[in-house]
Amino acid sequence: MAAFNKFQSFVEALAEKVHNLGADQLVVALCAAANAPVAGNSVLADLTQVAYTNLSSRNITTSASAQTAGTYKLTLADLVLTASGGSVAAFRYIVIYNDTPTSPADPLIGWYDYGSDLTLADGESLTIDFDGSAGVLTIA
Numbered sequence: 001m002a003a004f005n006k007f008q009s010f011v012e013a014l015a016e017k018v019h020n021l022g023a024d025q026l027v028v029a030l031c032a033a034a035n036a037p038v039a040g041n042s043v044l045a046d047l048t049q050v051a052y053t054n055l056s057s058r059n060i061t062t063s064a065s066a067q068t069a070g071t072y073k074l075t076l077a078d079l080v081l082t083a084s085g086g087s088v089a090a091f092r093y094i095v096i097y098n099d100t101p102t103s104p105a106d107p108l109i110g111w112y113d114y115g116s117d118l119t120l121a122d123g124e125s126l127t128i129d130f131d132g133s134a135g136v137l138t139i140a
Contacts, residue, residue, distance in 0.1 A: 002115065004136060007108040009042035014139075018107050021074050022065030024100035026109070028058045028079060028128065030091035037093055037111045044097050044106035050089035054122070056082040060096070063132065072139040076130040083120035090117040094128060096136070110137065 013019055031037055035048035052058070061077040081088075095111040112128075120126060130136050 002112040004110050004112060005037075005039070006110040006137070007037070007041055008039045009107065010109050013042075013104075013107045018101050018104065019098055019109075020100070021098075022062060024098050026060040026062065026076065026096055027099045028060060028081075029095040029097055030058075030089075031093040031095060031111075032090055033092040033117050035093075036113075037095055037108070041108055043104050043108060044095075046108070047095060050091045052088070054083050054086040055088045055120070056080070056084065059099075060130075064135075070140065073135040074137050075132055075135045078130055078132070079128040080125050081120065081128065082125040083122050086122050088120040090119045092117050 029044060029047060030050045031047055032050055037047055041047060058081065060079055062074070063077045064073070064075040066073065092114050093111050096109040097106050098109060099106060101107055118126065
């Protein structure tokens with residue numbers, strides 16, 4: 001999978017108790033090449049997303065959220081996105097955001113750049129591999 005890029009605001013939001021990564025509902029958002037996320041974005045409303053018509057659930061399952069010897073690791077279950085009933089709009093970026101907080105609403109965590117647009121035709125799937133051994137992110 002592409003490299004993880006964090007949003008700058010995630011660091012402050014984490015320090016100011018916006019995120020509970022072990023309990024909050026994390027979700028993926030999809031953005032096209034023309035609407036690339038930038039490190040300075042802070043909430044989902046800052047992004048232009050593709051239409052999710054014909055796409056399966058974007059909710060992520062947290063597998064583990066724990067620290068060992070002072071290093072925290074967030075591990076997420078792989079997510080399978082499936083087109084059903086038609087194709088899904090072309091996207092290049094997969095963004096992780098937190099759907100639980102209300103202030104700020106939908107704070108951004110990070111994104112992956114696939115390098116070129118992906119399109120899911122009806123019946124096709126994309127598995128987002130969140131790296132079960134290394135985790136999505138670590139904080140030391």
